[in-house]
Amino acid sequence: MSERTPAMDGAGGDQDRGFELPPELAIDTDVARRVMADFIRGQLRQAGFERAVLGLSGGIDSGLVAYLTAEAIGPERLLCVLMPYRTSSPASRSDAETVVERLGCASEVVDISPMVDPFFEGQREASALRRGNVMARMRMTVLYDRSVTWGGLVVGTGNKTEALIGYTTLFGDSACAFNPIGDLYKSQVRQVAAAIGVPDAIIRKAPSADLWPGQTDEAEAGFAYPELDRLLFWRIDKRRSTEELVAMGFDGAWIERVDRMVAGSEFKRQVPPVAKLGPRTAGVDYLYPRRRPGAARR
Amino acid sequence: MNSLRLALAQIAPELGELGQNLERHHALLGEARGAGAGLIVFPELGLTGYLLQDLAAEVAMRLDDPRLTRLAKATSGMSAVVSFVEESADHRLFISAALLEDGAIRHVHRKLYLPTYGLFDERRFFAAGDSLRATPSRLGIGLGIAVCEDFWHLSVPALLALDGAQLLINVSSSPGRDLAATNEVGLGTASSWRSLMRTYAQLTTSFVVFCNRVGVDESISFWGGSEVIAPSGQAVLSAPLYDEGLFTVDIALADIRRERIALPLLRDERPELVVREFGRIVSERAGLADDTTAEAGSGPGLDSAPEPAR
Numbered sequence: 013m014s015e016r017t018p019a020m021d022g023a024g025g026d027q028d029r030g031f032e033l034p035p036e037l038a039i040d041t042d043v044a045r046r047v048m049a050d051f052i053r054g055q056l057r058q059a060g061f062e063r064a065v066l067g068l069s070g071g072i073d074s075g076l077v078a079y080l081t082a083e084a085i086g087p088e089r090l091l092c093v094l095m096p097y098r099t100s101s102p103a104s105r106s107d108a109e110t111v112v113e114r115l116g117c118a119s120e121v122v123d124i125s126p127m128v129d130p131f132f133e134g135q136r137e138a139s140a141l142r143r144g145n146v147m148a149r150m151r152m153t154v155l156y157d158r159s160v161t162w163g164g165l166v167v168g169t170g171n172k173t174e175a176l177i178g179y180t181t182l183f184g185d186s187a188c189a190f191n192p193i194g195d196l197y198k199s200q201v202r203q204v205a206a207a208i209g210v211p212d213a214i215i216r217k218a219p220s221a222d223l224w225p226g227q228t229d230e231a232e233a234g235f236a237y238p239e240l241d242r243l244l245f246w247r248i249d250k251r252r253s254t255e256e257l258v259a260m261g262f263d264g265a266w267i268e269r270v271d272r273m274v275a276g277s278e279f280k281r282q283v284p285p286v287a288k289l290g291p292r293t294a295g296v297d298y299l300y301p302r303r304r305p306g307a308a309r310r
Numbered sequence: 311m312n313s314l315r316l317a318l319a320q321i322a323p324e325l326g327e328l329g330q331n332l333e334r335h336h337a338l339l340g341e342a343r344g345a346g347a348g349l350i351v352f353p354e355l356g357l358t359g360y361l362l363q364d365l366a367a368e369v370a371m372r373l374d375d376p377r378l379t380r381l382a383k384a385t386s387g388m389s390a391v392v393s394f395v396e397e398s399a400d401h402r403l404f405i406s407a408a409l410l411e412d413g414a415i416r417h418v419h420r421k422l423y424l425p426t427y428g429l430f431d432e433r434r435f436f437a438a439g440d441s442l443r444a445t446p447s448r449l450g451i452g453l454g455i456a457v458c459e460d461f462w463h464l465s466v467p468a469l470l471a472l473d474g475a476q477l478l479i480n481v482s483s484s485p486g487r488d489l490a491a492t493n494e495v496g497l498g499t500a501s502s503w504r505s506l507m508r509t510y511a512q513l514t515t516s517f518v519v520f521c522n523r524v525g526v527d528e529s530i531s532f533w534g535g536s537e538v539i540a541p542s543g544q545a546v547l548s549a550p551l552y553d554e555g556l557f558t559v560d561i562a563l564a565d566i567r568r569e570r571i572a573l574p575l576l577r578d579e580r581p582e583l584v585v586r587e588f589g590r591i592v593s594e595r596a597g598l599a600d601d602t603t604a605e606a607g608s609g610p611g612l613d614s615a616p617e618p619a620r
Contacts, residue, residue, distance in 0.1 A: 039489040040496025046552050047486065047531045054526030058325070299363040301528055305326040 030216045031202045032238040037245055039200055041207035045080070048192040052084040055190040056165060058303035063164030067151050067185075068092040068111060068119070069222060070104030073193065074169040075111050075214050076205040080192055081167055083208065087117035091162045095151045098125040100222050107214050114211070120158070124150045144223040148184025156187070165189035173198040173237060176244050177270065178277020179221075179229065186280065197241040235266075243270055314449060317347035318536045318557045320549050322525025325359030328369045332357060332377055335392060338556055339384050345558055348449055349389040353481050353523035353536075354421075354458050355405060357394040360483040361527035366435045370397035373408075373415060382410040389416075389447055391455060391521075393481050395436075396420065402437035407455050407481050409445060417445035421457040422466065429485060429530065432459075442466065444473035451476040451563060454516070458482040461506060471514035472581055476566045478510060482522040486533035486551075495551060500535050512543035515569045515576060517561055524554050541569035 056062060064081050068074045081090050092115075094108045112119040127150045132138045155166045168188030170180055172195050180186040193201060198219065205215050218228040219237065230236055243262055246252040247270070258264050283295055292298040319338045323331045335352060342350040354360070358369045371378050371394055381392065389411045396406035396418065405421040420439025424432035444454045454475025460466045461480045470478055488498025495501060503520065511518040517540060524534040531552070538547040538559050547559035570576060593599040597610035607615035 038491040040491050040493070043486075043496040043551070044489050047489070050524075050531055050552060051526050054531075300365060301325055301361055301363060303325070304365065305324075 029206065030212060031199070031206075033199050033203050034238050034242045034245075037197055037199045037238075037241055038203065041204050044196075044200075044204055045083070045208060048080050049084040051190070052081055052167070052192055056085065059165060059189070059307075061163070061165050063089045063091070063162055064167045065091040065093060065155060065158050065162050065164040066167040066169055067155050068094055068108045069169075070094075070101075070107035070111075070214070071219060071222070072201055072205050072210065072214050072217075073171050075107070075210045076201055076208065077167055077169045077193055078111050078115060078117065079205070079208045079210055082115045082117055087115045089164070090115070090117040091158060091164060092117055092119045093155060093158055094119060094121045095124050095154055096121070097128060097147050097223075098123070099224055101220075101225065103217075104220075104222050107211070107217075110211055111214070114209075118162075122154050124154065127153075140224060144221065145181045145184060147223065148181035152184050152187045159189075167192065168194060170194055171198050171201050172196055173241055173244060174229075175281060176248065176277070177233070177240070177273040178280050179233065180280060182280050197245065198237040199241045235270075240270065243267065244274075247271070248274070313560045313562050314349065315345070315347045315558055315560050316519060316538060316547075317342035317345060317350040318519070318521045318538070318547070318549060318559075319350060319352045319356065320521065320524055320534045320536045320553070320555055320557060321353065321356060322523060322532070322554050323353075323356050323359045325361060325527050326365045326369055328358055328371075328377070331359070332381065335381060336384055339381075339388075339390060341556055342390075342558070343388055345556075347388065347558055349391070350556075351391045351479055351481060351519055351521040352393060353521050353532075354393045354407070354483040355395070356481070356523065357392060359527055360523070360532070361530065362395070363431075363435060366395050366403050367397075370395040370403050372397050372399070373418065378408075378415070382415050383413050385410040386413045388412075389449055391479055391481060393457065398437075403435065404439055405432070405436055405457055406439075407457050407479075409447065409453060409455060411448050416447065417443070417453075417455065419443075419455040419457065421460060423459040423463055425459045425462075429487070430459075442469055442473075444470050444475035446474070449477075451566070454478045456480050458484060461510070467510040467514050467516075467518075468579075471516055471576060472579060475514075475516060476563075477517045477519065478514065479519045480507075480521070482520065483532055484522050485530040487530075495535070497533060497551065500533055500551065503535070504537070507537055507539050508543045508545070511539035511541055513575060515541045515573055516566065517541060524552050541566050 066074060066077055068078055078092055092112050096105055124147060128147055131146055159166050166188045168191030170186050170191060171193055174180055175194060202215055220228045246257060254267055257267050286293055288296055339350060391407055391409055393407040396404045407419045408415050409417040422439045422442060424436055424438050426433035444452045447453045452474035454470025456466050467478055484499055486497050486499050490498055493501045507518050507520050520537045522534055522536050523532045525532055533551050534549055534553060535551045536549040537545055540546050546561060547557060549557040594601040595611045604613045605615040
């Protein structure tokens with residue numbers, strides 16, 4: 013076994029690193045990369061696929077997954093689909109193109125405006141929420157279509173923080189065949205992204221769903237990721253009570269608000285329940301691995 | 311006493327693919343034999359994969375299963391520890407590890423402790439074994455075989471050593487988790503196991519063999535890191551994390567005697583004391599005897615009194 017000091021990336025501190033990494037969230041990025049690479053290869057192999065496809069937004073989550081997937085199976089087996097809407101920021105597009113260029117993977121640009129706009133024709137009053145959801149689900153539709161033409165599985169790009177607070181669109185950006193980064197908090201995504209070489213500009217910019225110009229996650233939800241990551245880590249991973257969290261310095265009202273977001277989005281993290289009627293019911297008392305012997309595509 | 315060459319098969323079994331895994335076992339047996347190994351150890355459920363759920367019944371084998379007999383036949387002149395789903399005559403399914411020697415099944419250990427918490431759900435699908443025995447072997451030393459979680463219970467290595475084991479073998483499918491930068495090898499699970507194995511080797515003054523699988527079943531990744539620890543607590547083999555491979559090491563069996571003379575912990579063990587106190591605790595927990603060590607106000611079988619409600 014290799015005895016070595018833990019890989020503390022950017023050990024020079026938050027200033028040098030360009031982002032804040034709470035110390036309790038720091039992970040060994042070498043081990044993490046190894047686990048995620050084996051996971052990606054294992055998922056594809058068990059399903060009988062050699063290729064993968066993902067939606068590349070220009071943000072850090074999908075950027076990291078593109079790097080991880082390219083590292084795991086080779087860039088020639090990866091298709092990155094850029095799916096801008098007419099209001100998407102041009103900077104996102106160019107950041108995504110930088111990733112494609114650096115990785116040397118296949119890419120395709122699919123403008124989703126001609127799919128989304130007719131959907132809302134005559135509905136000027138349609139809220140940003142509805143529009144955002146439809147955009148996310150159009151992108152999912154495109155990805156699952158390219159899954160057929162490219163012959164690859166759709167790789168998920170959602171992180172643990174947004175999954176826990178429910179900042180995702182059901183059957184939209186959360187839809188995938190498997191997700192290598194779904195157990196990484198946003199701060200940890202940044203740490204691994206820095207270690208694997210995702211361009212600095214992508215790591216440092218403010219996270220955004222990019223549904224309208226100037227939108228940022230943190231402004232919209234009123235939190236800063238490192239602090240939210242810390243709260244979720246202590247609350248969920250380390251099972252701390254409200255009293256203990258308050259004693260650690262977290263604001264009581266904020267804890268309550270985040271708790272509500274987590275509880276209220278439980279349904280987004282689970283497979284929909286089926287009414288139990290027969291002797292054996294999928295997910296209840298019919299329990300098999302997702303990939304059974306003989307199930308792999310030949 | 312002479313030296314023994316151990317081979318640890320740190321493999322990634324294919325989930326539910328018994329035929330494929332059997333082939334791999336035969337191939338690695340041959341490879342270990344070619345390398346001059348006297349004993350090859352395969353990981354927990356190496357013949358079936360770990361996260362079987364309802365597949366468990368479909369890959370289960372009885373001890374007289376011809377596939378198992380054929381595998382045993384391949385061990386003439388050597389020893390192997392293999393693990394699979396065992397179906398008993400009354401159709402219970404066990405996670406078993408068998409010692410195959412000189413063409414026959416010499417000993418079977420049924421996993422005693424089935425973790426059913428956190429990411430584990432073993433008790434739902436498997437029955438727990440009911441006995442723990444060390445076994446003599448053609449290697450000239452006693453072996454103590456246990457499966458994964460069994461070694462998270464102090465009594466298991468202690469009983470095996472008292473029962474005559476000089477080489478403790480733990481076969482595992484340990485899922486890696488708790489990736490923290492503060493751990494010695496970057497993985498909480500690995501740090502815990504490494505501490506346990508060194509401690510057991512030292513306390514039982516025995517060799518300890520830990521054979522853990524690699525690969526991925528569904529969400530979980532198995533971290534490998536198989537090890538052989540000498541009776542002094544020093545590691546003599548540490549396989550890499552996550553890499554598949556057949557890892558060999560020569561151990562000096564004389565180290566067992568040397569350590570046990572220098573550090574006669576087993577000589578000084580007090581099994582009669584342990585069994586007496588265990589007997590008392592069992593009676594007290596069953597409410598069959600007054601609990602002399604309980605706080606005042608404790609209910610029958612409990613050692614702690616309820617906290618006053620606030």
